[in-house]
Amino acid sequence: MQDKSWVPLFPDAASSFAWQVDALYFYLIGISLFFAVIVVVAVIAFAIKYREKEKFATPEEIHGSIPLELFWSFVPFVISMTIFLGGAIVYYNQYKIPEDTMEIYVVGKQWMWKIQHGTGQREINELHVPVGRNIKLTMTTEDVLHDFFIPAFRTKADVVPGRYTNLWFRATKPGRYHLFCAEYCGLNHSGMGGWVYVMEQKDFDNWLSGSVSDQTPVQAGEDLFKNKLGCASCHAGGQNQRGAVLQGIFNKEVKLVGGQTVVADEAYIRNSILNPAGQIVEGYQPIMPTFKGQVTEEQLVALVAYIKSLSGDTSATTPGPPAPKPAESGAMQPSSSPAGGSK
Amino acid sequence: MENVDSKNLGESQGEEKVNYLTNGFSLKSWLLTKDHKRIAIMYLISVSVFFFMGGIYAGLIRLELLTPASDLLESGTYNKVFTQHGVIMVFFFLIPAIPAILGNFLLPIMIGAKDLAFPRINLLSLYIYWVGGALTLYAMMQGGVDTGWTFYTPYSTTFSNSYVMAVGLGVFINGFSSILTGLNFIVTTHTMRAPGMTWFRLPLFVWAHYATSLVMILGTPVVAITILLLAVERLTQTGIFDPALGGDPILFQHLFWFYSHPAVYIMILPSMGVISELISSFSRKKIFGYEFIAFSSIAIAVFGFLVWGHHMFVSGQSIYAGLVFSFLTMVVAVPSAIKMFNWTATMYKGSVSYDTPMLYAIGFLGLFLVGGLTGLFLGSVGLTVHLTDTYFIVAHFHYVMVGGTVLGYLGGIHYWWPKMTGRMYSEFWGKISAMLVFIGFNLTFFPQFIIGYQGMPRRYAAYPPEFQVLNIFSTAGATVLGIGMILPVIYLVASLFNGKKAGDNPWLLPGLEWRTSSPPPTFNFEETPVVTWEAYSFGEESGLDIEEARRAHKVSPTA
Numbered sequence: 084m085q086d087k088s089w090v091p092l093f094p095d096a097a098s099s100f101a102w103q104v105d106a107l108y109f110y111l112i113g114i115s116l117f118f119a120v121i122v123v124v125a126v127i128a129f130a131i132k133y134r135e136k137e138k139f140a141t142p143e144e145i146h147g148s149i150p151l152e153l154f155w156s157f158v159p160f161v162i163s164m165t166i167f168l169g170g171a172i173v174y175y176n177q178y179k180i181p182e183d184t185m186e187i188y189v190v191g192k193q194w195m196w197k198i199q200h201g202t203g204q205r206e207i208n209e210l211h212v213p214v215g216r217n218i219k220l221t222m223t224t225e226d227v228l229h230d231f232f233i234p235a236f237r238t239k240a241d242v243v244p245g246r247y248t249n250l251w252f253r254a255t256k257p258g259r260y261h262l263f264c265a266e267y268c269g270l271n272h273s274g275m276g277g278w279v280y281v282m283e284q285k286d287f288d289n290w291l292s293g294s295v296s297d298q299t300p301v302q303a304g305e306d307l308f309k310n311k312l313g314c315a316s317c318h319a320g321g322q323n324q325r326g327a328v329l330q331g332i333f334n335k336e337v338k339l340v341g342g343q344t345v346v347a348d349e350a351y352i353r354n355s356i357l358n359p360a361g362q363i364v365e366g367y368q369p370i371m372p373t374f375k376g377q378v379t380e381e382q383l384v385a386l387v388a389y390i391k392s393l394s395g396d397t398s399a400t401t402p403g404p405p406a407p408k409p410a411e412s413g414a415m416q417p418s419s420s421p422a423g424g425s426k
Numbered sequence: 427m428e429n430v431d432s433k434n435l436g437e438s439q440g441e442e443k444v445n446y447l448t449n450g451f452s453l454k455s456w457l458l459t460k461d462h463k464r465i466a467i468m469y470l471i472s473v474s475v476f477f478f479m480g481g482i483y484a485g486l487i488r489l490e491l492l493t494p495a496s497d498l499l500e501s502g503t504y505n506k507v508f509t510q511h512g513v514i515m516v517f518f519f520l521i522p523a524i525p526a527i528l529g530n531f532l533l534p535i536m537i538g539a540k541d542l543a544f545p546r547i548n549l550l551s552l553y554i555y556w557v558g559g560a561l562t563l564y565a566m567m568q569g570g571v572d573t574g575w576t577f578y579t580p581y582s583t584t585f586s587n588s589y590v591m592a593v594g595l596g597v598f599i600n601g602f603s604s605i606l607t608g609l610n611f612i613v614t615t616h617t618m619r620a621p622g623m624t625w626f627r628l629p630l631f632v633w634a635h636y637a638t639s640l641v642m643i644l645g646t647p648v649v650a651i652t653i654l655l656l657a658v659e660r661l662t663q664t665g666i667f668d669p670a671l672g673g674d675p676i677l678f679q680h681l682f683w684f685y686s687h688p689a690v691y692i693m694i695l696p697s698m699g700v701i702s703e704l705i706s707s708f709s710r711k712k713i714f715g716y717e718f719i720a721f722s723s724i725a726i727a728v729f730g731f732l733v734w735g736h737h738m739f740v741s742g743q744s745i746y747a748g749l750v751f752s753f754l755t756m757v758v759a760v761p762s763a764i765k766m767f768n769w770t771a772t773m774y775k776g777s778v779s780y781d782t783p784m785l786y787a788i789g790f791l792g793l794f795l796v797g798g799l800t801g802l803f804l805g806s807v808g809l810t811v812h813l814t815d816t817y818f819i820v821a822h823f824h825y826v827m828v829g830g831t832v833l834g835y836l837g838g839i840h841y842w843w844p845k846m847t848g849r850m851y852s853e854f855w856g857k858i859s860a861m862l863v864f865i866g867f868n869l870t871f872f873p874q875f876i877i878g879y880q881g882m883p884r885r886y887a888a889y890p891p892e893f894q895v896l897n898i899f900s901t902a903g904a905t906v907l908g909i910g911m912i913l914p915v916i917y918l919v920a921s922l923f924n925g926k927k928a929g930d931n932p933w934l935l936p937g938l939e940w941r942t943s944s945p946p947p948t949f950n951f952e953e954t955p956v957v958t959w960e961a962y963s964f965g966e967e968s969g970l971d972i973e974e975a976r977r978a979h980k981v982s983p984t985a
Contacts, residue, residue, distance in 0.1 A: 104811075107808055115796075125770045133709070136777065142710060146712065147768075148714075151771070156764055163759050164756065170810075174752075174807040175745070175808075267884075269586070
């Protein structure tokens with residue numbers, strides 16, 4: 084975003100659906116002007132033409148007109164339905180996350196955004212993304228409600244404690260754009276923001292290789308799973324384990340005790356760690372202890388990433404080598420890597 | 427224009443008729459009154475105090491936002507200031523303003539009743555308002571509250587260290603005042619109409635209050651429950667809303683908006699009722715499409731309960747919920763449009779005069795038009811994902827709440843001032859203030875639509891420098907608006923001492939309230955009126971003596 088000396092009246096548009104939101108906006112401005120002109124002209128014209136000419140006059144009574152009432156009920160209704168449809172289409176595009184996404188995890192916290200890339204890079208209050216790629220954010224918060232808002236992308240989503248919410252976008256223009264917290268979160272709410280940097284792919288690759296943490300989320304999750312939390316003692320897989328088999332379950336329907344089925348998505352995995360007795364998989368005993376209070380949101384994110392990787396889901400993962408070197412920057416795209424999670 | 431009528435000496439032997447104001451001067455005669463008019467006057471004074479306080483907070487907000495940095499107020503203070511602005515204005519000004527003052531004073535008179543159905547309950551509602559208000563003020567003096575007027579969880583239950591409980595209790599208690607007023611209005615409208623006052627002869631002001639009362643008694647208990655649950659969680663750490671305790675924060679939003687969206691209609695419907703009266707009276711013409719305006723009020727009250735989810739488009743609800751609530755929001759726009767067109771059509775071939783109340787009414791048409799149309803922007807879910815929680819929202823609801831409710835309220839206060847006090851306000855200063863309010867308001871809030879689309883979030887103590895220019899416009903406008911709001915306090919109070927005597931019917935209008943003396947006697951009418959005319963009939967058939975009024979007007983043109 085370039086600094087402008089004049090009053091900027093319109094924000095940058097830098098995502099794939101920004102033009103749709105803007106088009107809807109201008110359509111509504113058009114509709115509004117249409118109605119506003121009709122009403123304002125009529126009010127002013129009547130106020131002048133029929134101004135009081137004689138004190139306490141008694142103009143002829145007009146009771147009303149059914150055809151007119153029907154006309155001005157029907158026309159606004161039809162127009163409002165076009166607005167609804169336009170909004171529904173744009174909303175669908177904002178809501179529906181494409182298949183091939185690069186996944187980034189976001190954890191909100193009073194009053195900062197903690198962001199973690201699939202390759203292990205962490206940032207605070209900054210988000211670097213490549214231009215032209217579908218980016219999916221999976222977000223949660225450690226404390227209160229927040230809202231991840233990028234005006235130039237014309238999208239936002241609340242970040243809710245105890246849940247994962249998603250936001251996706253495809254940036255279309257390299258540049259630096261405002262990132263705001265848009266849901267009031269306490270004392271320093273207006274300071275909880277930063278910048279989104281949209282970069283050309285090669286600049287992004289360079290950036291990625293410049294600041295690499297030692298572990299990807301999948302690796303961090305694996306470490307927690309196998310060593311720190313001891314999940315593997317029941318869930319390592321195989322026939323005689325007490326815990327449910329996790330290999331290949333992600334995004335599959337699993338059968339619960341009581342006959343219901345549930346899709347084992349991120350939210351289900353998260354809930355099963357925090358509240359294991361809630362939804363028991365058929366064939367297992369409710370013996371798993373809760374991990375509530377023992378794992379942080381960031382650790383949960385890592386565990387979810389690891390469990391996803393057990394199903395060969397690679398959207399969150401990047402290449403096998405733990406610490407990619409600059410020379411390997413071309414291999415940064417998740418799609419080019421084999422099933423992650425292997426060390 | 428002395429009104430000496432020999433048969434009206436009544437119980438007192440004095441020269442002037444005893445009216446509700448002169449019927450006892452002791453403090454006790456006010457505090458223990460059962461007279462709906464005296465209760466309305468006490469509401470007027472109390473609500474004005476809250477309006478003034480809320481206005482001071484608004485002024486502080488605008489001053490802080492003059493510069494991008496959080497310099498005048500540090501962000502903790504700023505958060506309390508905008509929270510208290512919201513709490514005071516919503517719960518202690520906007521919700522009671524028109525129903526408890528104008529509705530209380532006029533509803534019984536307009537239907538030809540001696541009082542409301544339950545005069546003691548009416549007085550009780552005032553005391554409840556005082557208790558709730560006093561508790562809230564106490565909490566604000568002690569240190570205030572910083573949750574935003576929406577009290578979103580888990581911030582309000584687990585994280586905020588401010589006086590959430592005391593303010594919540596104040597709002598909770600105050601809710602009963604609303605419920606009792608609504609109950610009183612409904613029973614009164616059903617059971618106490620004068621002979622001949624059929625449902626379709628009721629002034630639209632009464633219809634609007636009837637619809638409002640339905641919302642009050644059906645919606646307010648829900649916010650009471652919500653605040654109660656919030657208090658339980660805060661006190662006992664029971665997991666209701668906080669996910670760390672096993673609750674669901676979105677549940678709070680559903681409960682809160684289930685009341686607080688209909689509450690918007692508690693604020694705007696009575697104002698629409700006032701506008702129907704004003705437009706008709708100052709066009710001297712029967713309101714166009716009476717039945718459509720009446721039923722659109724009821725339709726708004728009913729549909730208003732079905733659109734709360736449009737406050738939660740980005741809070742994580744499903745795509746289907748988003749679409750359904752967007753659709754219903756579009757539907758609720760139609761009755762408002764119907765009202766708008768009918769008001770405009772009422773002026774057609776009328777005899778339009780530009781007294782102060784009419785200026786407010788025309789101002790209302792302009793501002794509510796903008797407020798309503800920008801509501802379409804926000805009902806369109808694809809657009810709201812970008813617009814919600816920005817200044818676009820702030821601008822929109824101020825156009826509806828201030829442009830709609832406050833202009834209707836001020837117009838109504840001027841219109842019925844002669845009836846309430848027996849004195850005319852200064853027409854010159856009235857017109858000046860009406861125009862200052864209109865200009866100042868637009869200058870304050872129109873730029874906020876633009877800053878909102880640019881993406882400036884609401885509830886920000888500090889903001890990026892590129893938003894400053896339009897914020898300066900906004901603050902300048904707020905100054906003009908503030909002057910426009912203070913002027914009426916001065917000239918209305920002054921009119922009590924040096925205003926011209928108003929006479930019973932200064933504008934020669936057919937409504938029942940203009941057929942009793944100004945100020946009215948304690949039981950409103952010397953004898954129960956019998957209604958033989960349709961609502962808003964300005965001709966001879968409604969019994970108005972036009973020739974006599976013209977002669978009197980030549981003698982004393984202002985009255």
